[in-house]
Amino acid sequence: MKPENKKKYNEKTPKRRRISNIAYLATVLIAFESIGLALVVFPRSTVSITEKRELKTFPELTADSYFSGEFTKSLSEWFSDTVPFRDELTGISTQLRELRGFRQGGIKLHGVGESKSDSSSEQKPEESSSSASSSTSSSVSDSSSSSSSSETHESSSSSETSSSTSTPNTDDAVKITNNGIAVVGTRALMLYGGSFSVSESYAKVMNKYKEAMPNVNVYSMIIPTSCEFYSPDEVKAYCGSEKANIEHVNSLLKGVVPVDAYSALQAHTGEDIYLRTDHHWAPLGAYYAAQAFAKTAGVPFKDISEYERQVVHGYVGTMYGYTEDIVLKNNPEDFVYYVPKNAEYTTTYYEYTLSGGRISGAREPFTGNFFVRYPDGSGMAYCTFMGGDCQIVKVQTNAGTGRKLAILKDSYGNALPGYLMSSFDEIYVIDMRYFTHNIVDYLTKCKVTDILFANNSFHAATASTVDYYENFLTQKDWGYWTEE
Secondary structure (H helix, E strand, C coil): CCHHHHHHHHHHHHHHHHHHHHHHHHHHHHHHHHHHHHHHHCCCCCEECCCCEECCCCCCCCHHHHHHCHHHHHHHHHHHHCCCCHHHHHHHHHHHHHHHCCCECCEEEECCCCCCCCCCCCCCCCCCCCCCCCCCCCCCCCCCCCCCCCCCCCCCCCCCECCCCCCCCCHHHHHHCCCCEEEECCEEEECCCCCHHHHHHHHHHHHHHHHHCCCCEEEEEEECCCHHHHCCHHHHCCCCCHHHHHHHHHHCCCCCEECCHHHHHHCCCCCCCECCCCCCECHHHHHHHHHHHHHHHCCCCCCHHHEEEEEEEEECCHHHHHHCCHHHHCCCEEEEEEEECCCCEEEEEEEEEEECCEEEEECCCEEECCEECCCCCCCCHHHHECCCCCEEEEEEECCCCCCEEEEEECHHHHHCHHHCCCCCCEEEEEECCCCCCCHHHHHHHCCCCEEEEEEECCHHHCHHHHHHHHHHHHCCCCCCCCCC
16 A cells, blocks of 8 residues: 555545444434333233243332332333233244253253252152151041022033133242252253152141141142153252152141042153143143042042043143243143033132232122133133132032032142042132131031142142141141132
8 A cells, every 4th residue: 555545545534433433322222222222112021922921010119118228129120021022032042042951952941050969959858757658548528518508600511611810829830849850852841859858748747737627538649740750861850759758748647638640640650741941741641630539539530431531732831931931932732621511610709909019909899701712822721720829719519429628739730630539529629829718617617528629749849848748737727719
């Protein structure tokens, strides 16, 4: 380059840089202003279908919340949680992350810590001679039936509704993420790491129910998760043994009858008894477990041929929300459930209202459909059963057995009542997180003859589960629905 040309180039370079810098800053400012404008103009998200939960609500401003700092904290959480187009942006982020990652042997681990050196998360304690094994059968006490009034809405037999606005259950998502998640092919598995010591407390609290209600049949159904049956060796290294924990609980029961859901499910692992993209079991798995319970309880039970098969196509469940693993999103499954044919029953809902995840009130009781029909592609399909958890549900049937059942459960238990409508005259469905009565007074008033604890193996080894059921025995009535 000639000296005179080099001089001219050097004189122009600062000007070029200034123009480039200005253009860059202008682009950044426009981008930030556009994002800020979008956050203000576009409606904020209220529900995340991907995460199966309601998003944060705008906090109430009070003097106490303002001066304590709770209001500003809640406001910040609301602002970040309700970004417009939240699910769409999450999907884009998931696609980009997958491009950076890799799978080894078709397996990808999410949030997994150290592998387990033995079959359980802790050493099983020596069983003392005073630890009585529960018997496999017991005498069955009967009780005369009683009825209660129900309020307006839709009366239901086996009819369905197309509503898809029910609130999804969210609490399980927090409680069940124990050791991490493995995606094996197109199946996601929660890795179990349960505690024997907590399981012992779970057994003790069930024994307390039997002591408090000696004339009521009490059953324990601990439901294994898909991790127990579908984990390859590479994944088993990170898991404890659900079977060992279940057997340990059963060995400590006193007067409480164990229901062997484990063997019932193990015999059908070649069938779709668990969901691939969700942490729940499939309704077919619940059918086999309900069958085992009916046999143990000595009540009639209808064959699956007496049910109408219903399908929600294109289902992607909770595991995609937990892992944001694109393989799960790209491989949806059919959600298949079963509705009893020619069944006569009425479902009454005693629904709670929530504020900040806690019970804040209650609605008037109403009758509605037990089965909620969701459209193909809906991520809410597991809410098919009663629409969710935040309620007490009473199902009145024409079974004519003289038996009344209370199911104390986590969300796995939601899939059971539909198979027991020919087995019990009344079924009370009580979620461990949402109950405001004294349990002994309530079940005595309802003249319940049978109690079934139906919880998955994670919850049976979780301290908060024990606390919930313990509190039910001693808590005072909150005053909701005092006349059933």
